[in-house]
Amino acid sequence: MHNLESIIQSAKVLIVEDETIISWCLQESLEALGYQVSAVVSSGKKAIDAAVLVKPDIALMDIRLKGEMDGIEAADFLYRNFDIPIIYLTAHSDENILKKAIQTSPFGYLLKPFAPKELHCTIQIALQRHQSESRLSEFISIASHELKTPLTSIHGALGLLASGVLANQSDTAKRMLDIASSDTERLVRLVNDILDLERLESNKVTLNRQWHDAAELCQQAIATMQTIAAESQIAILSNLKSLKVFADSDRIIQTLVNLLSNAIKFSPPQSQVQIEVEQIADEIVFRVCDRGCGIPKDRLESIFERFNQVDISYSSQKGGTGLGLAICRSIIQQHGGKIWVESVLSEGSTVSFTIPYRDFNNR
Structure with a gap:
């Protein structure tokens, strides 16, 4: 506990803000509160350079930076590559921007203008959470x-x-x-x-992203699961389009294999599982559909949590660890995509995930 308090008291803070008056006020407030302001920069690229040089303990990031790299992209890069917790600074509450920001696992938000006490509390909570994690x-x-x-x-x-x-x-x-x-x-x-x-x-995985044929990735996943499907008397059908996807092929195949495994696991004999891929707007969308027991509406979000299974007694008999969907979610989030499930009880479920058509980190 004493070590944690000393870390908080001596924390080095990186300020990333393109409005001079706001950045100056932030620096004044932080230094008055006892923090070390290790650098003040005005762009995402300068934030990355500063992170290499000064190794900050936390970064305060303007969510809407001007230039080639906005605050969300810069925050994502800093957290994934340097494990620097991010607190977003914003004067906006745009729902689409906040949804995009959530994907970068922020440690807090501060709505401009904010009081020094609010700033201090938010930084303390973020540092404590980061240390505990x-x-x-x-x-x-x-x-x-x-x-x-x-x-x-x-x-x-x-x-x-x-x-x-x-x-x-x-x-x-x-x-x-x-x-x-x-x-x-x-x-x-x-x-x-x-x-x-x-x-x-913990962002210790570096994705090896390259351009791949989405249909070929699906076919490799099908080949992996074909024997298990046959033993369970399940037919795997496919509706695949030859589309380019910028992704880590091994991780996408791992995700598809996990989803196919679940679909087969919860499907009755003599039924079918289907895998599909298509492009919608600027996203590649993958789907795995089954005709199994379905998932209650109040469990559609929680099934992506660790050790969370729809029917623990049944799935344990089938040999699940309860971590497959949590792993899938982490993989897709690292690609900048989304994953969700739609289901009707006694009729089946469809798990879908998206991969942005363009590289999430280098747009």
């Missing part, structure tokens, strides 16, 4: 890595035993080994998913 992320990473190595060894040993490497095993022993092997396999998947989600949410 960093510690939690570090704990999850260390714990998961510590679990992964022994689990992998145990899973390998159980797999060998279950394959009959030792003779004269009783039927009961074989059944117990099969159960143990299956359970450790699920634990290994869970640890891997936790590690992947932690890396995504």
Whole structure:
């Protein structure tokens, strides 16, 4: 706790504001409150240069900067590449701008004009939250890595035993080994998913974005899931258009595989799952549709949270970790897109996600 207080008291603040009077007033207020103003700049590109030089603990970012890079794009770059928490400064409450700003995971908003006390409280809350998230992320990473190595060894040993490497095993022993092997396999998947989600949410993943054919990405995901679908007596249908998408191919395929896996998991035998892709305005839209049990209306948002499943008892039997959709959401948000679900109980669900046609970070 003492360490946290010292971090807050000695915090270095980067001001990114293109109105001279406002930036001057901000600097005066911050220094009076005891903060170190490490740099004052007026554009997104200058903010990135300053971040490299002075390594600020937090940035106050005008949401509507002039120039090639606006405040939202600059904030997204600073948080993803330097892990600098962002507080937006704005004189506007435009709904579309705020929706775009939310995608960059801000740590606060200040509506101009604001009082010094409001400024101080917002910065304190942001720094405390960032410190807490960093510690939690570090704990999850260390714990998961510590679990992964022994689990992998145990899973390998159980797999060998279950394959009959030792003779004269009783039927009961074989059944117990099969159960143990299956359970450790699920634990290994869970640890891997936790590690992947932690890396995504802490911005430790760099997307390898290139131009790809969206239809080919869908076909690769279908090929991955085809055997599982056949075993579940589910047919995968497709309605694919050859469209260019600027994305990390491995991460988009991972997202599609997760969505297809869920669709197959919750679909009855002898039914169909469909995957579609099309362009709407300046976005590429992917959809995965099933004819399963559906999702209650009050759960349509929460299913993207960690360990949140529609029917825990049923999905646990199917081997889910409860992290697949959370991982999907993080991947799509990192691409600057959106993901959502539409559903009718007893009729099925459609999960859709978008990828901006142009590069989110270099428009």
